[in-house]
Structure formats: structure tokens, C-alpha cells
Amino acid sequence: MELAQPAILAEETSLARYITFAITDAENIPSVLQKLADTVDITKHAIGIGQNVIQSLDTEIPGLRYMPALAAGEIEVPTTADDLWIWLRGDDRGKLFHLSLALEEICHPAFELTSAIDSFQYDKNRDLSGYEDGTENPEGDDAVNAAIVKNDIDGLNGSSFVAVQQWIHDFEILDEMSTEEKDDAIGRHISNNEEYDAPKSAHVKRSAQEDFEPEAFMLRRSMPWAVGMDGGLMFVAFGHSFDAFEAIMERMMGEDDGILDAIFKFTVPITGAYFWCPPVKGGKLDLTALNLG
Known part of the structure; x- marks a missing residue:
């Protein structure tokens, strides 16, 4: 779809860097956003804007x-105070690093850096748990229908909403689990990625997008991350709304039947935020909806 940020629908990348920012000076937000729109190559990278930024501009999307915080027993799904998100994509980690430094300088008059996470492709499309990630991701027109807003409103048509979470894995627990226990937690055989009659708590059964009413399809662009001896998954899911993400997250937490997703045995989210990704016009971000066109 020509109005959508191309990076959202582009083929997967081998490397990524996710940088987030928090507001420090609201008065400078308009000039910073306009400079980002003029600077960022949206054919390769994507930008998301948080609710605090929208409110500071006295407008509405x-x-x-805000991403809701959830809890079930000792499991917590947090929400993080991040106001601006930039997804850098490429095949050279050094170039992505230097680009993030340049973007931090551009953002500095209005924002401070809150995180910078490098991600990478592992064995083509596997999570660090060893299981394939993004199975049954929508493609083609289905991907557009799942991820992109379609209406007749200039500045909103072609935009997208993205949910971003950093999940951290407990590799000691993973190493102690048998292959059967891990398969039962995921709902697929690690050997061939085939689904089977797994327990009701299996992640595949808790999150099957076609099992919701309405169906809860999202376009996932998640990638593994690792810092020192810690690692996990940067979960990134684009949608025409947040409804699909919230429906799946609530079922994973057992809010409808009390069954907690077995994936929480070895991984939990440590951050979480929602952003709006503006559409594109004339080869750059269209900020019309923010009265910054």
C-alpha cells in the first residue's frame, strides 16, 4: 500500500536496532518531528509516535x-513510558549504530534516549528458544489488511499501530526443560515446526489468531536480541488497531478461562508500549494528522 511506511510491509531484515525516547521539552516536539520526517529513510526504517506526544500537540489520533498493564499471579505484563520509537533496519550493525547516534542528536532538543536494543536474525526465523517465530504471519493483501489503517481521512489513511515489547528468556529454565516439555509449552515440535494436540496452555493454542471473534491477525516483525549473557525476543506487531494484540495478550494471561500461557514458564516481557506510525506522502512521513504537514 503506497501510503504505508514501506518498512512495515517490507521483507524481513537481517539486523535491526530499536531506539526509544521520552519527552524532555514538549515545545520542541514539532520541529524535531519535522526534521525526522525530512531525515529518516522510510524505505528502510520506521517511526512510531506515542500518546504523550499526540497530547502535547493538542491533537488526537x-x-x-496507552498499552494496558496486565497481571496474573506472579506474571506481569508491564507498560513503559516511551514516547517515540524508531525501528532501524539493515545488514551492517556499525551503520545502524552510527545512524542511531545521528538520530539521537536530532531528537535531543525534545527527547532523551530511553533504550537502544540491537536485534538480529537467528537461523533465518527462529527465536532464541530454538522455535520458529512468525509462523502463519499474514502475507500480501492479508498483511496489508491486518496492519494498515484504511479510511478516507488524509493523514490517517495508510497509517498503522504498533505494539512493542522486549521479552527476556530464562535460559537456565529452558536448558532444564526436556524437548517434550518445551514442545508442550509452545504447541509445536521444535524438530519440524508442526502443530500437534498439545495442552490447552500451549502458546499456539492461546494465541491462534484465527480462533478469536473477530479474528485477531497482526503483522509480526519480531527479532531476537542479546546483551551480554541476557537475551530474548523484541516482539513487534503492527495492526490497523490494537484490538487484536490486546485480545491475544488477555487470553495469554488467562483472563477468559484462567489458563495461563505456558510460554511464561521461560520468558516474560520487561517493557511494553504502543505507538502510531504515520502514513507516507511524497516519499516522507505525512504529519498532516498532527497539524505539522
Whole structure:
């Protein structure tokens, strides 16, 4: 779709760097956003804007909200105070690093850096747990229908909403689990990625997008991350709204039937935020909806 940020629908990348920012000076937000729109190559990278930024501009993006915090027993799904998100994609880690430094300088008058996470492709499309990730991701028109807003409103048509979470794995627990126990937690055989009659708590059964009413399809662009001896998954999911993400997250937490997703045995999210990704016009971000066109 020509109005969507191309990076959202582009083929997967071998490397990524996710940088987030928090507001420090609201008065400078308009000039910073306009400079980002003029600087960032949206054919390769993507930008998301948080609710605090929208409110500081005294405007509204229908459908944008804060990610809700959830809890079930000792499991918590947090929400993080991040206001601006930039997804850098490429095949050279050094270039992505230097680009992030340049973007931090551009953002500095209005924002401070809150995180910078490098991600990478592992064995083509596997999570660090060893299981394939993104299975049954929508493609083609289905991907557009799942991820992109379609309406007749200039500045909103072609935009997208993205949910971003950093999940951290407990590799000691993973190493102690048998292959059968891990398969039962995921709901697929690690050997061939085939689904089977796994327990009701299996992640595949808790999150099957076609099992919701309405169906809860999202376009996932997740990648593994590792810092020192820690690692996990940067979960990134684009949607025409946040409804699909929230429906799946609530079922994973057992809010409808009390069954907690077995994936929480070895991984938990440590951050979480929602962003709105503006559409594109004339080869750069269209900030019309923010009265910054």
C-alpha cells in the first residue's frame, strides 16, 4: 500500500536496532518531528509516535492509547513510558549504530534516549528458544489488511499501530526443560515446526489468531536480541488497531478461562508500549494528522 511506511510491509531484515525516547521539552516536539520526517529513510526504517506526544500537540489520533498493564499471579505484563520509537533496519550493525547516534542528536532538543536494543536474525526465523517465530504471519493483501489503517481521512489513511515489547528468556529454565516439555509449552515440535494436540496452555493454542471473534491477525516483525549473557525476543506487531494484540495478550494471561500461557514458564516481557506510525506522502512521513504537514 503506497501510503504505508514501506518498512512495515517490507521483507524481513537481517539486523535491526530499536531506539526509544521520552519527552524532555514538549515545545520542541514539532520541529524535531519535522526534521525526522525530512531525515529518516522510510524505505528502510520506521517511526512510531506515542500518546504523550499526540497530547502535547493538542491533537488526537483515533485508536491510539496507552498499552494496558496486565497481571496474573506472579506474571506481569508491564507498560513503559516511551514516547517515540524508531525501528532501524539493515545488514551492517556499525551503520545502524552510527545512524542511531545521528538520530539521537536530532531528537535531543525534545527527547532523551530511553533504550537502544540491537536485534538480529537467528537461523533465518527462529527465536532464541530454538522455535520458529512468525509462523502463519499474514502475507500480501492479508498483511496489508491486518496492519494498515484504511479510511478516507488524509493523514490517517495508510497509517498503522504498533505494539512493542522486549521479552527476556530464562535460559537456565529452558536448558532444564526436556524437548517434550518445551514442545508442550509452545504447541509445536521444535524438530519440524508442526502443530500437534498439545495442552490447552500451549502458546499456539492461546494465541491462534484465527480462533478469536473477530479474528485477531497482526503483522509480526519480531527479532531476537542479546546483551551480554541476557537475551530474548523484541516482539513487534503492527495492526490497523490494537484490538487484536490486546485480545491475544488477555487470553495469554488467562483472563477468559484462567489458563495461563505456558510460554511464561521461560520468558516474560520487561517493557511494553504502543505507538502510531504515520502514513507516507511524497516519499516522507505525512504529519498532516498532527497539524505539522
